[in-house]
Amino acid sequence: MAYDGVTMYLVRRELQELLTGARVEKINQPDKLTIILQLRKHNTSHQLLCSADPRLARIHLYRGKAENPPAAPAFCMLLRKHLAGARLLSVAQDDLERIMTFVFQATDEFGIPTEKKLICEIMGKHSNLILVKTGKGQPATVLGSIKAVNEEMSRYRVVLPGAPYYPPPAQNKLDLFALDEEQLTEIFAGMGKIPPTQALVRAVLGIGKDLAEEIVSRCCPQGALHPLEVVRPLTIALREVAVQLAAGRITPSVTCRSGEKPRLYLFSPAPESDPAARSFSSINAALADFYSSLAAQEAEKAHRQQLLQIIRSGINRTEKKLRLQETELREMENAGRYRIFGELLTANLHLLKTGMDKAEVPNYYDEHARRIVIPLEPSQTPQENAQRYFKKYRKLRDGRQILERRVRETREDLAYLESLLVAVSHADLPGLLEIREEMEQAGFIQKKDRNKAPAKLVSQPLHFRSPDGIDIFVGKNNKQNDRLTLRTAHKEYIWLHVKDLPGSHVIVCHSNPPVATVYAAASLAAGYSKAAASANVPVDYTKVKYVKKPKGAKPGMVVYTNQKTIYVTPKQSLPAEA
Known part of the structure; x- marks a missing residue:
């Protein structure tokens, strides 16, 4: 899901009502690009999550418990310095751009009231969280950001401490609250033959891919049509969305089917027949559920890929080991030949002398008693040569028994690894964690040192x-x-x-x-x-x-x-x- 301007509008509306006047209690930064502000109002605490992660850039209320690093990152320390104890004055959005501004009243080190703004730019890979200070008649000045942007990274603006703050360039799209059919027709005419969904995203400010699909599904027949063919129904649908948006009439729901990414619906409730659909009374609750489901999927995917890589590597090593063992085992099938050499030498000792490098004697084990040439060690007596062959035979015979056992064990290891491969491909997150624990116990993965035991997820058949x-x-x-x-x-x-x-x-x-x-x-x-x-x-x-x-x-x-x-x-x- 793309966190679009319409979604931000709905979130801002709820946050403005719920959090205005709240005081900042805690500030944490659980990962490199995410902060969580804990704000308190009327004896109730709320956690506000703001993330500039390119894949999951977003703002919404958060109900989970995030793990924080032992040492707070620099941006977190900066926020604590300037916003700890501050009061939230307002929450603003620039039209339907994906920029939300939290305005705080704080006090400086001398106890003088100051105004600070936390500006959240939710723009995919260009997302950023920026703390600025404002002064009367002066442009806002950057105090710090979760991502530094220098001249080499952007020709449009820098985002560095001490630099003036400039917002990202405007997108110059149609205003959802004031568009008409003529405007839409004019823009669509210059787009060529593209799907209506894509045309909406390009033309109307605040509309992302998922919302565009939701709107198109409400008013357009299925199939890839030229957007000009459906201008009128699209205009009507967009006006309906604008009315619902202005009135706050939304029906947020989330679907999360097995094997598919979760999907958020804003204005059209998910089908009642869909057992995976969950409805919510607020956009923040829906987003918290959506991103929780998405994070669980991402964690499951990462665990699965890691385990598959380890298992496949183990299978390759074990198959190579088995090939070598089986080759060695085939070579040991000649062990009986050395016993025959020893017995033939013993039977013909009277014909042999020390210093000979070979013995040509009748092979009594051959039905025609054909003569056989047996290599000898000239420095050894005939008796010592015979004993040398007997010793070599016993060594190979005993080694064969050991090697046969090892081959059986290697085949069992291979079957076990292949069973893990099957299990990992079908497992959910609790199941993957259980498989990892099993692999640790079996010695396929090195056990991690854990200061505390993780919460035990129970995997069910x-x-x-x-x-x-x-x-x-x-x-x-x-x-x-x-x-x-x-x-x-x-x-x-x-x-x-x-x-x-x-x-x-x-x-x-x-x-x-x-x-x-x-x-x-x-x-x-x-x-x-x-x-x-x-x-x-x-x-x-x-x-x-x-x-x-x-x-x-x-x-x-x-x-x-x-x-x-x-x-x-x-x-x-x-x-x-x-």
Whole structure:
């Protein structure tokens, strides 16, 4: 979502009513580009978040608890120096430009009242938070900013302490509150054939992409039309928005469907049939929810990418290790040859002498007793040469047993890493944190030193309902698979897993479910597995009581018996999902 001028207008309106006269209690800077002012009015505290983050530049009331760095950054210290204890006089916006100004009455070091302004420019990568002081008849002077802008960075203006403050250049777009059809037609005529949504963003001040889509969806037929073809309905819709905006008649709602970015609606409520829709009584509450959902998605995405990178790197290393071990194992298959050399030398000691570099003797192990040439060490006696070959044989034989065990362990490690890869691709944020903890315990990730334990997010299995109304649970990671199968599920319930591949454990909460339910559960087992993109996938199923965890096995690793196999098309949802 682009935080546009209309959104800022609505936020300013609420802040003006709620915060005017409030006193600044605390000022914090949780990250490089975000500040939080705590203001108190009528015995109630409010947190005002202002961010110049290019991806999430915004202003709104904040209800969370942000973690602050041990040492306050310089801009935070500057704000504390000038605004601590100050009273908020007003909140202003320049037309529908994305510039909001908070005017404070503060006192200087001599106790003299002074006026300070915190100017928040919300303009994508050019966003900035700037503290200025004002004087009668004098231009505002920059005291400091969250981003310094020098001559090399901008030819239009500098934003440095001591420099005069100049606002960003005006956009010179149409005024939403005073536009008419003729103006809109004239501007659209010079734009060429572009979608109406794009035309609105370019033409009308304060309208961003999301709001433009909301307006176009209200008045224009679907399809990429030339904006000139829909000037009249767009003009009517824009006037309606202007009236609603001026009267404060908005119906903010947020939708956040799985796998999609959250969406904020201002004037058109989200469809009532949408189970992901949430309605709010104020724009600030809606924005707080929207950005909280977006931050959770960003955190989930970052965790997933980090874990996937670690797991894929681990898989590459483990596959290389396995190839080397298997090559070494094939070489050890010649160990029996050295035993034969030793026995043939022992049988022919009477023909051999010290100093010989080879022995040509009959091979009694060959059905035709063909002669074989055996290399000798000239400095050793024939008996010592025979013992040397016996010793080499025993070493390779014993080493082969050790190496075979290591190959089995490496294959288990590879299967485990592949199971993590499947789990990470389907996990939500709590599940990803649980997988990270599992990987730390398994030694794949170095444990971080934590001064305090983070809040424990509980990851739950996916819950579906079969066409027959029977509950089906799908584990989302290895630890969850263990809990679901070995602790939670009744011994008579049905357990399913994709055959011979990494995947989720699936539990059908019934001892003798209908065939349709078994096939539905099997399709989920295939869908949440390494075979998710395949067709006609084999899935094993048996009762939970026949599923066992070998001693010392890694999380999620089990063995099972009494299984049957069916073939299904992978799915990740059911029509009757709970």
